[in-house]
Amino acid sequence: MADKTSAAMIQLDRVTKSFGSFQALKGVDLAIERGQKVVVCGPSGSGKSTMIRCINRLEEHDGGRIVVNGIELTTSVKDIDAVRREVGMVFQQFNLFPHLTAAENLMLAPRLVRKIPRKEARELAMHYLERVHIPEQADKYPAQLSGGQQQRVAIARSLCMKPEIMLFDEPTSALDPEMIKEVLDVMVELARDGMTMIVVTHEMGFARSVADVVVFMDNGEIVEQAPPQDFFHQARSERTKAFLSRILTH
Amino acid sequence: MGVVVEWLNAFLWGALVILGVFFVALVLTVVWGLIGATAKLSNSTVARGIANAYTTALRGTPELLVLLIVYFGSAVTLTSLAKFVDPSVKFVHIPPFWAGSFAISLIVGAYATETFRGAFLGVDRGQIEAARSLGLSPFQTLFYVRLPQMWRLALPAFGNHMNSLIKDTALLSVIGVEEIMYTADRATTITNKPFTMYLVVAIIYLAFVSVIIKTVALLEIHANRYLARAR
Amino acid sequence: MNFEISLIWESLPKIAEGAELTVRLHLLSLVFGTVLALGLVLMRISGIAILSWPAFAYIYVFRGTPLLVQVFLIYYGLAQFEFIRASPLWIILREPFWCAIIAFSLNVAAYTAEILRGGIQGVDQGLHEAGRALGLSTSQRFIHVTAPIAIRLSLPAYGNEMISLMKGTALVSLITMYDITGVARTIMARTFAPYEIFISAAIVYLGLTWLIQRAIAHAERRFSRYVRA
Ligand SMILES: Nc1ncnc2c1ncn2[C@@H]1O[C@H](COP(=O)(O)OP(=O)(O)O)[C@@H](O)[C@H]1O
Numbered sequence A: 001m002a003d004k005t006s007a008a009m010i011q012l013d014r015v016t017k018s019f020g021s022f023q024a025l026k027g028v029d030l031a032i033e034r035g036q037k038v039v040v041c042g043p044s045g046s047g048k049s050t051m052i053r054c055i056n057r058l059e060e061h062d063g064g065r066i067v068v069n070g071i072e073l074t075t076s077v078k079d080i081d082a083v084r085r086e087v088g089m090v091f092q093q094f095n096l097f098p099h100l101t102a103a104e105n106l107m108l109a110p111r112l113v114r115k116i117p118r119k120e121a122r123e124l125a126m127h128y129l130e131r132v133h134i135p136e137q138a139d140k141y142p143a144q145l146s147g148g149q150q151q152r153v154a155i156a157r158s159l160c161m162k163p164e165i166m167l168f169d170e171p172t173s174a175l176d177p178e179m180i181k182e183v184l185d186v187m188v189e190l191a192r193d194g195m196t197m198i199v200v201t202h203e204m205g206f207a208r209s210v211a212d213v214v215v216f217m218d219n220g221e222i223v224e225q226a227p228p229q230d231f232f233h234q235a236r237s238e239r240t241k242a243f244l245s246r247i248l249t250h
Numbered sequence B: 001m002g003v004v005v006e007w008l009n010a011f012l013w014g015a016l017v018i019l020g021v022f023f024v025a026l027v028l029t030v031v032w033g034l035i036g037a038t039a040k041l042s043n044s045t046v047a048r049g050i051a052n053a054y055t056t057a058l059r060g061t062p063e064l065l066v067l068l069i070v071y072f073g074s075a076v077t078l079t080s081l082a083k084f085v086d087p088s089v090k091f092v093h094i095p096p097f098w099a100g101s102f103a104i105s106l107i108v109g110a111y112a113t114e115t116f117r118g119a120f121l122g123v124d125r126g127q128i129e130a131a132r133s134l135g136l137s138p139f140q141t142l143f144y145v146r147l148p149q150m151w152r153l154a155l156p157a158f159g160n161h162m163n164s165l166i167k168d169t170a171l172l173s174v175i176g177v178e179e180i181m182y183t184a185d186r187a188t189t190i191t192n193k194p195f196t197m198y199l200v201v202a203i204i205y206l207a208f209v210s211v212i213i214k215t216v217a218l219l220e221i222h223a224n225r226y227l228a229r230a231r
Numbered sequence C: 001m002n003f004e005i006s007l008i009w010e011s012l013p014k015i016a017e018g019a020e021l022t023v024r025l026h027l028l029s030l031v032f033g034t035v036l037a038l039g040l041v042l043m044r045i046s047g048i049a050i051l052s053w054p055a056f057a058y059i060y061v062f063r064g065t066p067l068l069v070q071v072f073l074i075y076y077g078l079a080q081f082e083f084i085r086a087s088p089l090w091i092i093l094r095e096p097f098w099c100a101i102i103a104f105s106l107n108v109a110a111y112t113a114e115i116l117r118g119g120i121q122g123v124d125q126g127l128h129e130a131g132r133a134l135g136l137s138t139s140q141r142f143i144h145v146t147a148p149i150a151i152r153l154s155l156p157a158y159g160n161e162m163i164s165l166m167k168g169t170a171l172v173s174l175i176t177m178y179d180i181t182g183v184a185r186t187i188m189a190r191t192f193a194p195y196e197i198f199i200s201a202a203i204v205y206l207g208l209t210w211l212i213q214r215a216i217a218h219a220e221r222r223f224s225r226y227v228r229a
């Protein structure tokens, strides 16, 4: 157990994934150390979502190996549950449970999965709502919150399960511009606290200030993978350069 | 109106019988509907086939005929089974109350199957993914995330199903359930006032239906409360 | 107990004879009921209280009570009144056939009016405004813009109502008539083979239901020509 820290926290070896005859991932290799922050970018349809969804098995990969925190993802239900407990996920569309208040959204999984009593779960929920700076919204329903607030609740909901890894799939893409910052700020704080993170985003400012590695995907492959300084200033591939020039102008 | 007063007690008892049938059938309807919807959405061709046959047959056959099949069918089956054990047995049947409740629930369950199927599909996939990624089991996801959102979607149509349930109870005197049609029938032979008596029946049903409509409207407000925006 | 397939084959033709009555009841009630529904829905949406209120009450009452009660009220109930038995209408009102037709028509009218109202409400408000902008009068807008779209929107529910009515006609077997169910019940009383006999009857009904579904699908295709590319 002790040497787990030295091995990669997340390891993808030649991972492939097809939807019918369409191959969405064409042999992806990626290794992420504990505490590393990886930003993934690339054109729409390039397989970014598919890749991170494979990591907590919302999608099943059909070739290669995925190892998360020492557990290889196979069809074993027990392993999948174990992995899901360690991996939090934040979605573009928030996916808050509309029939539960913000606090109840946070309490549900700790109570059901970790079997924590209601009162403690509530305390846990309030702790994380404070961390995302909206404790005062605890008893509102998602529909009564702004998009930015909803996404922060969603982040807090994942944190309540005390995951070792957080996955973000375009967490700010569905937000109005004025709300993007409040969500990114929370993510930056999370990064400072040492969380291992994979973030699919086109917020290049966030990538510059937080990422250890920036990954560019195109067409189901990782085309380029480098620390941000190198990535932004001396990208090697033409596809990366073309993408960057498009995305950085606006 | 004087004649009605004399029969008021009998109508009241009949109305209670109807309520009994209604609640028994309501529970069974929900059960058939959930099983049917699950089967229709399952990956199993056999389960889907059975569920499709069920909904097609029960939505295309008159309610009266379904009632007769269930009641007399079960009676014939039970009688021959009983004769097998004890040849002196003449006739065994399921009590009409239960046979009737069962038949009505089968009929309305076919409609509820479609309603629940739609409601299952109406809950966003992202909800299920979020639950699963938080580590909830499929059963927990169903119970705590899908069902609570489903019933809001199912409610308007399900209100109609409840009205069908209550109105279908009017058929039960045909198999000898002593409900209000039966009361009216008895009262008519004695008083010779069929219009008055069946009018009482109509009024009782109208009252039941009104209560259901009002209840469903209140439930809808309750079910939608979390969707109301702030202010 | 043994299930005799042969009994199904023997009884099917006899039961199918009852289908003629079933179909006659169905078609006549459907036509009368639909015509009545058109009047009802116009009253209901007229915006004039003395028209819309009675229409609302009518629809509420007929949808809120069992069809069997309505049939019994007309067939058994009306005889309670001396003046009806004395009137020339009695020739019709003592016939179970016409009583059934009246009850079914009144019932179908209520449901159909509500279906049509849903269809009319479903028509995009923008189209009304477009019609007004083009200078069409209220009635022109209704006939040329609202009605065709409302009919298309109403068709699926109307199809279900046709099937409902088909099933409802089985109730005439309780007022001395020999439709599909009526014939089946007499054979059943003789043979006491409920599964075989009643399932034969159900097969005939399912056939009729299937025909209705085909007809509605056909109508939907016709009415939605302009929707498809
Ligand atoms: N469930 C699915 N069924 C079929 N095709 C899918 C499915 N999910 C994704 N795809 C396809 O896989 C490709 C990659 O999708 P995705 O990973 O969502 O891309 P990105 O997140 O980079 O925009 C796209 O072409 C998409 O159409």
Ligand SMILES: [Mg+2]
Pocket: A048, A049, A050, A169, A170
């Ligand atoms: Mg994506």
